[in-house]
Amino acid sequence: MTRQPAFPAPGILPCQSIEALIAAGDISADSPFLPDQVQPASLDLRLGARVWRVRASFLPGTGRTVKERLAAVAMHQLDLTGGVVLEKGCVYIAELQERMRLPAGISARANPKSSTGRVDVFVRLLTDHGAAFDDVASGYDGPLYVEIAPQTFSILVRAGTRLNQMRLKAGDPPRLSVRSVGVDLTGALAGFRARRHAGVVDLDHEDGHDPHDFWEPLEPRHGELLLDPGEFYILASKEAVEIPVLEAAEMTPIDPAVGEFRVHYAGFFDPGFGTAEAGGLGSKGVLEVRSHETPFLLEDGQTVARLVYEPLTERPSRLYGEGGSHYQRQGLKLSKHFRLW
Template sequence: MTLTPAAHGILPLQTLSELVDQGVVLSASALDGDQIQPASIDLRLGTRAWRVRASYLPRKRTVMERLSDVVMHEMDLSKGAVFEAGCVYIAELQESLNLPQGLSARANPKSSTGRCDVFVRLLSDYSDAFDDVREGYSGPIYVEIAPQTFSVLARTGTRLNQLRVKRGTVPKLYTSDCGVDLTGDLVGYRARRHAGVIDLDNVDGHDPRDFWEPLYQNKGQLLLDPGEFYILASKTAVVIPVMEAAEMLPIDPSVGEFRVHYAGFFDPGFGTEEAQAAGSRGVLEVRCHETPFLLEDEQTVARLVYEPLIARPVELYGQRGSHYQGQGLKLSKHFKPW
């Protein structure tokens, strides 16, 4: 494996490809051609999932050993299965890891997953934390799936989350505040309760009017109702330099009692002129907590944390096509244009 002299950072596409070739990242079937992104690897569901009565961390046990304490029934994903809103599931992934010392990993939901209000987290054996995979870990990985508003249909091969591999202790370069845009005619969408099932592999296959209520400008303000899910957009453009990657902090109590952005990864090149995407906005997935909250235009609702790559990726975000490069206010790829 050839690494640049850079001390610590996130591994780019070409190095991730080397890890696959060398068996550091393993898979039950050959990787799809577009599975490796500029600074991450999409993860695919395996053939089995389990309905569980509670979320859990394995801690001093494997994921499967701990599963026996909470499992309700097993599901076959080979022909597709519905994950019901309000329920919790654990699913096996086709990919597994054999990380050498010096390499660790972190996972996040994909953008399309978060925009459908599906909460997912990575699990690894003997772990005390979701999404983070310790240095030198060798073993299977799993995903916890908890649809919040919509029930969803998924199957073997569906991609719900993504993995970044990191070398060493990666420094936080800087942060930037992300304010909300409430000044346009259309300012956002609110999820409809009791809607139908979203097929997570059916792109442009759903009528947005069946799932979403449009929200219009009202004096630059928006009242968030507790328990409701909103799609909003950032006030200013988001730009991720080609030698950096960013993650949006999922919860920051200092900016309000709500959760912003289930899908926190922004890959290098997002919103850049070089990738023909200047002006790209960040889409904000917002869920209000216990009390109503009044948002105002330009109010900070999230923060981006930027980290370095060990080398420039051979491709930037969106150069092989993307549903979200150059985006404004936008629903997930599953929905037809409004």
Template sequence: MNLIKKRDKPFMTPVSAVADLSLAPDTLPQGILPMQRLAELVATGVVSSDTPFDDDQIQPASIDLRLGARAWRVRASYLPRGRTVTERLPDVVMHEMDLSKGAVFESGCVYIAELQERLDLPRGVTARANPKSSTGRVDVFVRLLSDRGALFDDVVEGYSGPIYVEIAPQTFSVLARTGTRLNQLRLKRGHSPKLYTFDCGVDLTGELVGFRARRHAGIIDLDHIEGHDPRKYWEPLYQNAGQLLLDPGEFYILASKGNVEIPVLEAAEMLPIDPSVGEFRVHYAGFFDPGFGTKEADALGSKGVLEVRCHETPFLLEDGQTVARLVYEPLTERPIKLYGETGSTYQRQGLKLSKHFKPW
């Protein structure tokens, strides 16, 4: 279903045109906006682009963001903090990159890239970004930047301007181009409270319990689906008495002990760092959309895939140990499509690498 009405002109309608949507009043339901409301915001210019939106760009509770034409290799990550993103660039820029024909983002380096989308948020609506699942599973760390912003990934109400993405491949060098989707955006009305949390344990009981990334592997083309031999990039990890020793600096793909379910009127985010569960980072890609793992979407039994990087000291994981926490939030209403209903790589998943790799 195409939710976005096509236009002959770019999607640049001013924010005043959304007054009839009545997004801001406190009397309206508060929470994360579902896909039909996101489509309205795209059609009226709250989320706009100089190029037409793709038909599949709007997900049940998020919008995929696309790389623009330019990126810059920078010496260091930064926050604009009262200045625009490009005003800060001269302090750290090394060289500019043309993404129109594709460019390699090298592991261990930091980049800033333009996004095709821009925001014109009305009063009462904020935005938050996270990496897409496929981005996190190849160990590419991405964060959203907005002009004058003091935080990564969060965009304040009333913000009007361009948005950018910081890209920092950790293990693999990757090939990306204009239009590649690395992160996604949620829009939220009001300040709805968190509903509850879910402790996520790790499953170390199967014959194959995970994968460890190989150092010095080849480049991954982020737009080439099932185009890479997983054995050239990953080392399989097999069951060892329900334990796994994490080595500092290494990157692992593991699976949750239990199934993960996101009710149709809720969305969830996996906390990226929680020092109380161990000295490692879990899950670069934190958004779970409504319908993931649910009976309504014919997906009971879906696991959560865990992207794990150990910090300075080795850490011994045991089967069932809590490694992450999901935080659930309400939607303002049920989305007209649930996660996976129009096709998804990760619905009904078990232990699974990113969509860039052929089946193991």
């Protein structure tokens, strides 16, 4: 009989529930879990030993496994144990160290980590028999893979590098609220535009890169910023973002009819982000922005994304930023791989 854990109501699982799933063997891994791998309402996922360069992105579909589909699209295999450079403009599929054996009633959703999105690396989770990226069906029992597509910078990764994270859910949590997120173009520094021909970013080397080699600072003119097609920008939200301790949030793109650009590859905000209780009062949301086919004139305060809030099943035993965080109390800020501007 399939085990079905009991929760008082549908919601996002907090860290102690994730740790209970690990202890029960419902989430396992090729190597021991690390103490900081479980976040207040999410689990960091780690690259395994192998990655395949593929000629095209794919979904396995309901009748096939990822390995079966790889056989038709893989160009060559690379060993991640010693570190590998993944080239921008190419698509890769990597195995992850974690494996799921989810109980009935527990599903999951993945998203890039903040530091991954801020260097313009597009990542999506894949599961066997999966018909959608980033979603793990209730009761899924099998391995996990990640599609990696560096867009602006080539990246150096290794077995154990964390590119994405997973949020687990009991049942179908309701939307508690949806809040608009505007862009701040009032300061002397409006944001940063990525340099097209920069070097390699080592994703395990914090504070180890000179930002001037990778980014161009931008000054707003009359509260406006012209987005060029195909360019990648780091901007900040107009409003401070606060995630109550009994909620979690995901930042989602706006309707394309509102503007020809994509915002925020990395969408999870854990409970305690931006709260006074966790020492983060006044934290801004950092926005990863890419314009599409046409130039687009962005105005100060314009809505560029939405925050969707969902309940937790219970209060997490720790909050975002407790014990230190690169992004608590942040304003306009590059990823942790770069020294301060």
